[in-house]
Amino acid sequence: MTAAHRRVAVLVVAAWAAASVGVAWRALRGLDRAARSHEALALAHALRGTVPAPAWPAGLDARDSLAVRSEETPLVVHSRSADMITAPVKDADDWDIIGAVGVAARWRERATAVALPTAAAFALGAALLVAVPAVAGTGATALAAGAAAVFGSAAMTTGVRLRAAAEALAPVGGDATVLDRLALREPSLALATLALVLLAACAALAVGAVRWHAAAAGRPVRVRETLGAWGFIAPSLVHLAVFTVAPVAFLLWISVHDWDLLASDRPFVGLAHFRELGADPLFWRALRNGLIYALYVPVTMVAALAAALLLDQPLRGIKVLRVVVFLPYVASTVAVALVWQWLLHRDFGLLNAVLATVHLPRVDWLGNPATALPALMLVSAWGQLGYMMVVYLAGLQAIPASLLEAARLDGADAWQRFRLVLWPMLRPVSTYLLLTGIIWSFHGFTLVYVMTEGGPAHATDVLVYRIYQTAWEFRRFDVAAAMSVVLCVLLLALTALQWRTVKGEPADA
């Protein structure tokens, strides 16, 4: 690594560290305000109906410049000496406002809270740089210093908040309507805490990285590569952790508790919800319907392959035709569902009109349990055909023309060329389409929701619709979570199968 490269690397890492500290600072402020809002609300509640009201705190001067920042967020009264969060105090009925209460943190103390650990952290960083020259320039030390500052600030600010809490109350007669703007909504302490926990995890990772770096100093190339690799995947990793791993963990937690959205008591019930599912015939029916519904995938693949072979010809207007076949895939599913509802209507539907012209009896496609699910499969197939055709087209166009030419010279006819050349070459594409198609088929919801609502007589009740209904119509989130876990396991098994299949494909395929 040249000196110029190193300078650039140090600058990038320093910028990243600075940004991290900025984010941390915002999270800390959020945590601090949320905590003080809780205190303000608790104080206001405790003081409810108190007459006369306690006095204004000695530290706050009426000459201070006071301003309301926002009515929606916790009210912050800025002054030269304090950052105060206030809430109205109401009478015993929680009705008329009789005053207000504020919780303040002094700027001086807050500054001390940040400055001390930051200074300590940078001193530690400097010491590291001197003591372990090998780590210089990697940026990890700066990261560790930033993390230490965050940790220190968190601890100190919280401490300061606890020490500096001060109650203030002004006796207020008159315009309660206007004073109502002081009302606080419950702040999201949990969110701020989560942000802090994530920051702490990042900091711990950073410290670990520094230690690992020091140990691996003798292998600089590998060190650089590994750090670079982790650096690249870090954003995705954080995204996955926050938006995938954490919700799945929460889902698992809900599924083993008696969990109501609005209840505070959520006892552990073990596998009770899973046992309930096992005894619920409608759950098994939904699962069975889902498996049958998934059969539309291979059928659509056959049609898509045929369409791709037809549309892979160098003809005039072929691109327009491809677009036409692809269009249903980009159309709104709700709109598609509504149109098909009419097309399949027993009395007014186009499909029955066609049947009537050839003197066949009308079919109640969506009203008959025997035909409702096949009808939904037909609509799904129509919607997915374009997508699968495009993927097959891409696969076909990636097959070298020389292979087909060689087969032709060897005397292979069209069927033999398809069976012995095209199909084997398209196997990875087919495997991908089959498995992803089946996985997606288990997510099928919109068509069922709009066209049949799971009916008639649960003939089109599929798992995702049942999950939705159980959670939001019956408000049984815990049982719905258990269903989601079952679905998750099912899809994981399919994904594992896909991986194994893809890994088992020949390298030239």
Next chain:
Amino acid sequence: MARGSRSMRAPRAVAAWAFVLAACGADDAVTLRITSWQSPEENAIDAVEFRSFEAAHPGVRIVNDPVSNSAEYREKVLTSIGAGSPPDVFLLDGIDVAAFAARDVVLDLQPFAERVGVQLGLFFPQVVEPFRVRGKLLAFPKGFSPMVYYYNRALFAEAGLAPPKHGWTQDEFLAAVRALTRDTDGDGVVDQWGTVLDRRLYAWQAWIWSAGADVLTADGARATGAIDQPAAERTLTLLTDLPKRGYAPSPSTVGRSLGYEERLFYSGRLGLMTSGHWMIPRMRRYLEQGRVQLGVVSVPRTPGHQVKTPLFASGWAVPYNTPHRKLAVELAAWMVRADAQRRRAASGLEIPTVMTVAYESAAKDRTGMEMDFLWQVPYGGVPWGARVAQYREVEKAMRDLVDRVVVDRVTVREATREAATVVDRVLSR
């Protein structure tokens, strides 16, 4: 000294607060959020009330945040209350009262009713009742409707039938639908039906009640001993036989999103259809154009029993954790005052809950239908949803009951027993 110091602080505090208030300025309005599942037309009517409330409460701004889909609406209200960021006022469906009451998330409005000028004695008591749970009042009712039968006067006349009268019997109903069912173009296929079978519980609940039976036992704890009793089964047999005997189109073809049954009715292909007052705004155009002549009649009863119909009401409720309790309750009260109800009644959306306004509105009505609706009120009952927290599951099980008979062709006895078992399990949780 301390007392003196304290006494000095008070004026300073007042001055400080005055300064805060002055600094807030006119733009720092209190924002009240209100939500409902109402249609754009209803929201347009309510917007007038919002503006008048704002005019009467300077410094207050109302943000209406409606959700058109009722399932998503409940999802939104529950989530926002659970997250500690509730709307200040929300529309509570009468059939969700028990579910919300069980979670204790709605403010008891009873202690505040008089303070905000709501005189509950002026309201129909049958409509206030669904919102009362264990002595608490969970909403100020704003409008309601009984379940009734709409009938097409022209089709009745064509069939040589006299218009049905309130309190008519199931036998009279059967005779009417038999006469109304016809093949009008002579192609051998029925194209005009006597009525339609709606599989949903709310549509046939009144039938069961008017037969002296019920869906659940009196304490709301079980379905066994109620829906599986002979009177209920006889009525269900009558209803589910309607499509089998050709007096009604197949119920499975009645798609919710297509509004199929209403189209049949508007186009003169149905003689009778069960529904509520909410159908009036959609039909008004046809009524005014004279394209359809309608009447309203009670749900048929069995001899020896009185008519009884559920009164489906909705009301404005306030979450327990709204930060603007007083303003929120004032807004809820504002939305049910007589003027607001008059404006809504003029649009034909619902029956006003204030008695004088309801009769005033009926007196202005030239079709006579409003009086027919009011006839039902003394025979109104509280829907089970106001008493049973798991009502949505009960409702679904009852729809399955009809499906089992009509679609799966099992006997009514078998279907009622299955449904009773399912509902018993749900209610025992």
